[in-house]
Amino acid sequence: MKVGVVGAGTMGRGIGQVFAQAGHNVRIIDVSPDALNFARKDIANSLERLEKKGKIKETPEEIMKRIELLNSVESLEEMDMVIEAVFERLNIKQETLKSISSVVRDDTIIGSNTSSISIDVLSGSVKNRERFLGIHFFNPVPVMSLVEIVPSQSTSRDVLEKSRDILVSIGKDPVFSKNFPGFISNRILMPLIREAILTYEQGIASPADIDKTFRLGMNHPMGPLELADFIGLDVCYDIMEVLYRDFGEPSFKPPITLKNMVDGGYFGRKSGKGFYDYEVKK
Ligand SMILES: NC(=O)c1ccc[n+]([C@@H]2O[C@H](COP(=O)([O-])OP(=O)(O)OC[C@H]3O[C@@H](n4cnc5c(N)ncnc54)[C@H](O)[C@@H]3O)[C@@H](O)[C@H]2O)c1
Known part of the structure; x- marks a missing residue:
């Protein structure tokens, strides 16, 4: 394909790579x-790590030959499937989906990797809505x-089944969710991250102790604040804003500490600063 x-x-780098x-x-x-x-370097590094672990059958160079990095959606004309993975902002996604659907064939499957925005709302920006769906990678x-x-x-059964088969064929293990804010994962995860941030904001415990509680007490591989840094604090903020607006419940309201951190450029791991300090890869 x-x-x-x-x-x-x-996300886009990882999706392209798989x-x-x-x-x-x-x-x-x-x-x-x-x-x-950065995507070119990051994908090549990731493939080298996988090669060292014996997890890929081809060399990184052979796989990289199948990846082109370009700056315009005009070059997507002949694609069989397109996944949108731009910022979690409604207007940016709507514009992007409009331009994708104006260049690809009418039967090209178009997926959005949105974490929280309504798939019905986004489908309004796609010509032939039946070939559009949410495909949310992790x-x-x-x-x-x-x-x-x-x-x-409006998604057709055929597109749904084809998409599931394609995802299974690339090694993924899908679940199905109705289009409801946050789907399954973020509806449950974001209130946890929010409470962890409030626990820190209220001076109840340090980030290290909050995370340790979840690693050692609940057997989570990462604590909620480490995970928020890993996801991106800006991404978490954007998702909470959508959940808060759509559910209208205070249990989804982004904490002020999170807003301040994002306003100040603390985006977590990718910016070098979040609840912890990181070395930034260039
Ligand atoms: N980070 C996560 O853990 C995670 C997990 C699942 C889903 N998502 C979702 O995936 C999407 C992308 O998230 P991310 O973490 O990769 O964000 P990111 O900020 O790392 O990357 C977004 C990229 O989109 C590019 N972009 C913005 N507008 C564009 C446009 N009009 N055309 C082309 N490129 C454009 C930006 O330059 C940037 O490189 C979001 O919808 C997010 O909610 C993120």
């Missing part, structure tokens, strides 16, 4: 030249096998 990915950030690993030809699009340069995409598949009211 020819697969397009729009957005070369944390399709290329499975033998598909991939075009990854981003408006930022820095994001495209970070880091090459490692996490889960994908949430989320149909809109």
Whole structure:
């Protein structure tokens, strides 16, 4: 297949990589030249790590040959499937989906990797809504096998089944969720992260002790604040805003500490600063 990915950030890079690993030809699009340069290096590094662990059958160079990094959606004309993975902002996703559906064939499957925005709302920006659905991957995409598949009211059964088969063929293990804010995962995860941030904000415990509680007490591999840094604090903030607006319940309201951190450029692991300090990869 020819697969397009729009957005070369944390998720787009991983999505492009797993399709290329499975033998598909991939075009990854981003408006930022820095994001495209970093994506090339990051995917090559990830493939080298997988090669060392004996997890890929081809060399990283052979897989990289199937990945093109480009700056315009115009180059997606011949794609069989396109996944949108741009910022979690409604207007940016709507514009992006409009331009994708104006260049691809009428039967090209279009998926959005949105974490929280309504698939029915997004489907309004796609010509032929029946070929559009939510395909929500998990970070880091090459490692996490889960994908949430989320149909809109218009998604055809054929597109749903084809998408599931494609995802299984690239090594993913999907679950189905109705289109409801946060689907399954973020509806449950975001209130946990929110409470962890409030526990820190209220001076009840340090980030290290909050995370230790979940690692040692609940057997989570990462505590909620470590996980928030890993997901991206800006991404968590955007998801909470959507959940708060759509459910209208205070249990989803983004904490002020989170807003202050994001306003101040503390995006977590990717920016070097979050609840913890990190070395930033360039
Ligand atoms: N980070 C996570 O753990 C995670 C997990 C699952 C889903 N998601 C979702 O995936 C999507 C992307 O998240 P991310 O963490 O990769 O974000 P990110 O900030 O790392 O990357 C987004 C990329 O989109 C690019 N972009 C923005 N507007 C664009 C446009 N019009 N055309 C092309 N590229 C454009 C940006 O330059 C950036 O490189 C969001 O919808 C997010 O909610 C994120």
